[in-house]
Amino acid sequence: MKRFTMRNENFICEHCGKKVNKSDYTARDHCPYCLYSKHVDINPGDRLNTCQGLLRPIGIEKFKDTYKIIYQCDKCHSIHKNIALKDDSMERIIELSIQ
Numbered sequence: 001m002k003r004f005t006m007r008n009e010n011f012i013c014e015h016c017g018k019k020v021n022k023s024d025y026t027a028r029d030h031c032p033y034c035l036y037s038k039h040v041d042i043n044p045g046d047r048l049n050t051c052q053g054l055l056r057p058i059g060i061e062k063f064k065d066t067y068k069i070i071y072q073c074d075k076c077h078s079i080h081k082n083i084a085l086k087d088d089s090m091e092r093i094i095e096l097s098i099q
Contacts, residue, residue: 007045014038015054023085030055030069032088035096039073039080051076060084060096067093 007029008022015036022028027045030037037055042048053075060067067084084093 003043003046007047023087026085028085029082030057030088032085033092035069035088035092037069037071037080037082039075039078051078055080057092057096059099060093069093069096 008027010022011020012018013020013031013034013036016031016034018031018033020028020031020033029041029044035057037057039051039053039055040047040049051073053073055071055073057069058072059070061070061081062068063083066086068081069084069088071080071082072078073080
């Protein structure tokens with residue numbers, strides 16, 4: 001069972017360079033503009049992963065009443081999924097859905 005540590009912090013996206021503000025309602029784990037994330041966790045929020053590669057969005061899948069963004073790490077090539085947030089770029093989500 002995965003353990004969850006709440007981490008909701010401001011950050012600068014290492015892919016697009018935009019300032020990303022923390023979420024109003026949950027932990028933000030990716031850029032809402034380009035949807036990139038960073039491979040920093042073993043369990044959500046623990047910041048214990050030594051990989052530190054960029055997680056490139058490669059697809060979308062339906063999840064309950066929202067979507068999950070499918071990522072591949074540019075460094076170690078592992079696949080991860082994160083829940084899309086309500087303020088994520090819908091244009092970017094649509095682009096991923098038709099790839």
